[in-house]
């Protein structure tokens with residue numbers, strides 16, 4: 165990964181809402197941030213628009229389709245391996261979409277928004293949760 169804040173790795177993530185709950189996914193063993201919880205998503209490929217990456221990643225990781233309701237403010241975060249720029253999108257499952265299944269994660273859970281502030285969240289997701297809980 166790139167180490168510069170001017171050249172971060174772009175990552176998209178989906179805040180998938182279902183009623184009052186939001187989907188969290190647990191990162192699998194052997195990966196960076198293993199065991200921590202994140203919003204599903206992944207890296208944006210070269211030449212890909214963030215929303216395109218979001219739909220591709222969600223199909224790969226969860227086998228589901230979403231409708232994007234809102235794009236949140238990007239988060240620039242430094243990990244010890246480099247900088248990422250995380251683009252959050254608030255979504256709902258598309259009508260007729262398959263249920264999300266964890267193809268790449270250890271586990272999926274639906275949590276109430278007030279319970280998103282947890283110590284085992286991926287650090288770059290903390291400002292996303294803050295934005296969700298404190299809309300401007």
Ligand SMILES: Nc1nc2c([nH]c(=O)n2[C@@H]2O[C@H](COP(=O)(O)OP(=O)(O)OP(=O)(O)O)[C@@H](O)[C@H]2O)c(=O)[nH]1
Pocket residue numbers: 175176177195196197202203204205206207248250286287288289
């Ligand atoms: N998908 C996703 N990634 C996140 C979130 N928050 C966060 O810090 N990341 C970080 O963004 C990076 C890119 O996500 P990824 O899911 O494509 O990464 P990966 O570990 O599968 O691929 P890699 O092993 O090649 O780095 C990871 O290092 C991941 O830890 C999040 O909410 N969703």
